[in-house]
Structures are given as structure tokens and as C-alpha cells.
Amino acid sequence: MNAYIKLGWVLPIIMEQLKGLDKDKLDNRRKKGQLEEGVLWKKAGDNRIYYHFENWDNFVENGQ
Numbered sequence: 244m245n246a247y248i249k250l251g252w253v254l255p256i257i258m259e260q261l262k263g264l265d266k267d268k269l270d271n272r273r274k275k276g277q278l279e280e281g282v283l284w285k286k287a288g289d290n291r292i293y294y295h296f297e298n299w300d301n302f303v304e305n306g307q
Contacts, residue, residue, distance in 0.1 A: 250296040252285065258294050269294065278302075 255266040284294050
């Protein structure tokens with residue numbers, strides 16, 4: 244059996260630790276409008292920014 248745990252929406256530190264994506268670079272791309280809100284990132288009720296772990300792979304592979 245091939246088990247896979249989906250992480251979904253995660254804090255930038257997780258993207259940095261598991262995907263090697265620097266938080267500052269993610270923030271810059273988000274602020275420039277290069278990342279689609281609601282698909283790749285969202286601002287939660289606690290005013291923290293979250294990134295979608297699995298959707299990032301699709302973005303890298305397909306540019307979407």
C-alpha cells in the first residue's frame with residue numbers, strides 16, 4: 244500500500260522546511276500577484292498567510 248498524507252494549507256515555515264521555498268521569496272511573489280489567492284495562498288482568520296502544499300506541485304509542473 245502506498246500511503247500519502249495530504250498536508251493542505253500550511254504555514255510558510257513548512258514550505259521552507261519541506262520544499263526549500265524561502266518565506267521571503269514566497270511573500271514577494273504573493274505581493275507581486277504572481278501567486279493565485281485561494282489556490283496557492285490564503286489569509287486565514289488569524290491574519291496568518293498559508294500556502295497550499297499540494298497545489299504548489301501543480302503550479303510548478305504546469306504553471307497553474
